[in-house]
Amino acid sequence: MWVFITLFAAACQSVRTAYQNTLATEAGFLHATMARSLYALPLVTGYLLLCIVLFGGVSLPTDSMFFMAASLCALAQIMATYFMLRVFQSGSFALGTMLAKTEAVLAALIGLPLLHYGLSAMxxxxxxxxxxGALVMSIKWKNLANIHRDASFVFGLGxxxxxAVTSVMASLASHSFEGSIMTSAGVTLLYVLLLQxxxxxxxxxxxxxxxxxxxRKSPQLSWKVGIMSGLGSIGWFTAFALVNPAMVKTLGQLEILGTLYYSKYRFSEKMNMRQWFGGVMIIISVILVTAATIK
Structure with missing residues (x-):
């Protein structure tokens, strides 16, 4: 089930990121970052109520683990979104999304000591x-020696x-409840969006x-960002609660297909052979990770 949920989340995020890039140009970085949480609240609240009806409620743990993990998740996601929007302004739409895809391996490394998930060799x-593949798409190899000075590279890795921190903390927070994992993910998401x-x-x-x-700023576009963000976040947080976040984020790299489309047709950016080759590598990685989950 997590595979279909992740694909849905990736599709929604691809559309949301395109809208958010436009919103950042029209209304500024701060508003574009804020819109993805504020304008998603009505949708996520309704989803949580539906989860409670269908799957039952959850009991909040007595320790502070949930609030620590969920709060760190909220802050990390704010910074992640801000950094990505900065990349869009200093580089390109495709570049920002590609560099952010390093989150898969970072989520695996961060999650090892915290979530105790094991990963197969495949x-x-x-x-x-x-x-x-993401790095191949993003980096101009002739400029590799000075890559640390490239604002797009620094913001992208940030x-x-x-x-990666967001996905691991979301999983940790969701598993701190007792009860339905679907409802737990919904509660975590709502808390994160409220704090943000x-x-x-x-x-x-x-x-x-x-x-x-x-x-007041670009309300129609803000609602589009919020709705697509809410749908995507529901998918991501649910998937994070079900399996290793590193697996989720690797499969979610299929978002690259949507990125290439919007980069080419919405923002009139040209894709070269190096970037297409990197995209093929990402698709291969998704196949390997998905195959590794089939027993």
């Missing part, structure tokens, strides 16, 4: 091939790391000195 190979909305709306209100600013 799964590790698939993750490595996928990350290498985004990948923060997204409070932080980002507060920053935007202080910056503009207008309490209604979050609702």
């Amino acid at each position: 799964a590790w190979l698939g993750i490595a091939v996928g990350v290498f 985004s990948g790391f923060c997204f 909305s409070a932080i980002l709306c507060g920053l935007q209100m202080v910056k503009s000195r207008d309490l209604m600013t979050p609702f």
